[in-house]
Amino acid sequence: MRGKVMGSVDVFTPVLMGIMLGGLYALIALGLSLVFGVMRLINLAHGDLVILSSYISYAIFTYLAVDPILGLVITIPFMLLLGFLIQKYILGRGFAISSETPLIIAFGISLVLQNLNQILWTPLSRGLNTSYSHMSFFIGERQFPVSYLLAFLAGIVVMVGLRAFLTRTYMGRAITAASQDKRAAQLMGINTNRIYGYAFAIAMGAAAVAGVFLGMTFPFTPTSGISFLTIAFGTVVIGGLGSMLGTFLAGIILGLSQTLGGYLFGSASQMLIVYVLVLAILAIRPHGLLGR
Amino acid sequence: MTDETILKIENIDVFHGTFQALWDVSIEVKRGEMLALIGANTAGKTTLLDAVSGLRHPSKGSIQFEGEEIGFLDPYQIVELGITQVPEGRSVFPDMTVLDNLLIGSYAASARKRKAENLEKVYDLFPRLEERKRQVAKTLSGGEQQMLAIGRGLMADPKLMLIDEISLGLAPIVIDEIFRALHKIKATGITVLFVEQNVNRTLKEADRAYILERGRIALSGATADLRENQEVKRAYFGVDTCEVK
Numbered sequence: 001m002r003g004k005v006m007g008s009v010d011v012f013t014p015v016l017m018g019i020m021l022g023g024l025y026a027l028i029a030l031g032l033s034l035v036f037g038v039m040r041l042i043n044l045a046h047g048d049l050v051i052l053s054s055y056i057s058y059a060i061f062t063y064l065a066v067d068p069i070l071g072l073v074i075t076i077p078f079m080l081l082l083g084f085l086i087q088k089y090i091l092g093r094g095f096a097i098s099s100e101t102p103l104i105i106a107f108g109i110s111l112v113l114q115n116l117n118q119i120l121w122t123p124l125s126r127g128l129n130t131s132y133s134h135m136s137f138f139i140g141e142r143q144f145p146v147s148y149l150l151a152f153l154a155g156i157v158v159m160v161g162l163r164a165f166l167t168r169t170y171m172g173r174a175i176t177a178a179s180q181d182k183r184a185a186q187l188m189g190i191n192t193n194r195i196y197g198y199a200f201a202i203a204m205g206a207a208a209v210a211g212v213f214l215g216m217t218f219p220f221t222p223t224s225g226i227s228f229l230t231i232a233f234g235t236v237v238i239g240g241l242g243s244m245l246g247t248f249l250a251g252i253i254l255g256l257s258q259t260l261g262g263y264l265f266g267s268a269s270q271m272l273i274v275y276v277l278v279l280a281i282l283a284i285r286p287h288g289l290l291g292r
Numbered sequence: 293m294t295d296e297t298i299l300k301i302e303n304i305d306v307f308h309g310t311f312q313a314l315w316d317v318s319i320e321v322k323r324g325e326m327l328a329l330i331g332a333n334t335a336g337k338t339t340l341l342d343a344v345s346g347l348r349h350p351s352k353g354s355i356q357f358e359g360e361e362i363g364f365l366d367p368y369q370i371v372e373l374g375i376t377q378v379p380e381g382r383s384v385f386p387d388m389t390v391l392d393n394l395l396i397g398s399y400a401a402s403a404r405k406r407k408a409e410n411l412e413k414v415y416d417l418f419p420r421l422e423e424r425k426r427q428v429a430k431t432l433s434g435g436e437q438q439m440l441a442i443g444r445g446l447m448a449d450p451k452l453m454l455i456d457e458i459s460l461g462l463a464p465i466v467i468d469e470i471f472r473a474l475h476k477i478k479a480t481g482i483t484v485l486f487v488e489q490n491v492n493r494t495l496k497e498a499d500r501a502y503i504l505e506r507g508r509i510a511l512s513g514a515t516a517d518l519r520e521n522q523e524v525k526r527a528y529f530g531v532d533t534c535e536v537k
């Protein structure tokens with residue numbers, strides 16, 4: 001979001017920063033993409049669920065003194081379970097009413113989470129300030145934050161993991177099948193309601209990872225979710241619905257356009273450039289880069 | 293064919309919202325036979341298959357499979373019992389490979405243990421699917437997609453196979469191939485219930501047929517008898533065409 005250009009100012013710095021930042025954007029967007037692709041739902045609460053994960057990691061880190069990355073062994077199962085329950089007991093019932101209802105419910109969940117986070121953690125800005133999250137690494141004279149590199153690597157791991165899961169396992173194939181043709185999937189013996197629960201849970205597992213690495217990279221407040229939802233939405237739209245690789249590449253395009261936009265035109269206009277690019281890509285390829 | 297009834301539909305009504313698609317429909321399917329469902333568009337053929345598959349539930353009447361009431365079950369439970377549907381328009385998963393399409397056919401727990409065996413059977417039946425197993429399904433021709441849809445249905449290890457609109461949009465030579473495959477499937481003991489628009493062809497291929505008209509059963513019987521039936525000749529082959537080709 002506030003991608004600062006550090007060290008010496010040649011074009012290599014914003015390029016590498018943009019790629020790494022794009023990995024984080026992709027990481028945030030992967031869960032949104034999965035839910036979008038499978039359930040045809042724009043999960044308006046996605047950003048807030050990512051931020052909720054940041055806060056949970058913050059609590060584990062602050063009160064239990066457990067490193068946030070190690071803390072994922074708690075955060076991921078917690079978010080998996082929360083995702084499954086949200087789909088089963090709240091969104092799933094909305095799907096039974098109409099296709100618009102879950103969208104409104106998701107907006108409601110978003111508002112509830114923002115206020116809940118406000119009450120629990122106050123509106124003050126927090127961060128996952130581990131010993132290594134403010135360290136730098138150097139390429140020549142140029143200095144880069146370690147947290148960006150970690151977020152980028154996490155983005156690759158989650159993207160590759162999700163792809164393997166979706167193409168190699170029975171459950172993953174069932175999720176893919178349900179996303180391509182729901183009726184045919186039902187006729188294959190797939191319980192699509194349960195599959196939606198699993199898909200949402202897995203999306204929240206990815207959100208848990210995103211929350212941790214976001215929290216180590218940027219400070220966050222209870223309302224940060226909205227701006228990350230906007231970026232994730234742009235990423236998903238550019239990448240094409242439900243394509244994990246597309247989402248990842250789109251994240252990098254967004255990250256690069258932001259840092260290069262800031263480098264060329266000043267940081268005030270960098271987000272404007274990102275969204276102009278989103279519109280331009282959509283005008284040329286309405287189904288996204290790797291969309292169906 | 294035996295005299296044992298595998299599927300018994302009794303007096304069902306099925307609604308699409310407020311529109312009644314099926315009126316008091318009764319059908320009996322014998323184990324091991326090849327039964328056809330004939331009728332014009334909107335006669336209710338797909339609705340009938342969907343009611344058996346659990347995609348729609350009857351508001352009245354009963355559907356029994358091997359003596360158990362199944363009218364209220366969900367689609368995935370129906371598949372577990374051994375009923376599979378090859379849907380209209382093939383509906384293969386377009387972005388998945390041929391092999392992945394076949395594997396997803398064996399998703400039901402009841403089918404997974406015979407996955408390898410059934411995959412071999414499908415490849416025997418349609419060698420072209422094995423040649424193209426790494427190919428993405430949407431790149432197949434219409435005929436190959438129909439083979440894939442039928443193969444995917446076989447992967448569910450069914451006792452009863454429902455096939456909607458077998459020949460729609462396919463070339464005659466491909467239709468011949470599909471029907472040959474259906475007879476082989478029947479020979480393995482799987483009961484086949486299919487929907488087909490081509491009455492002439494259907495009456496040659498199936499053992500028995502039911503004719504649906506505007507949601508009601510108009511006629512039924514052995515295909516040999518239906519071919520000679522004056523009403524069928526009048527409705528489907530024209531008044532004076534007494535000879536069925």
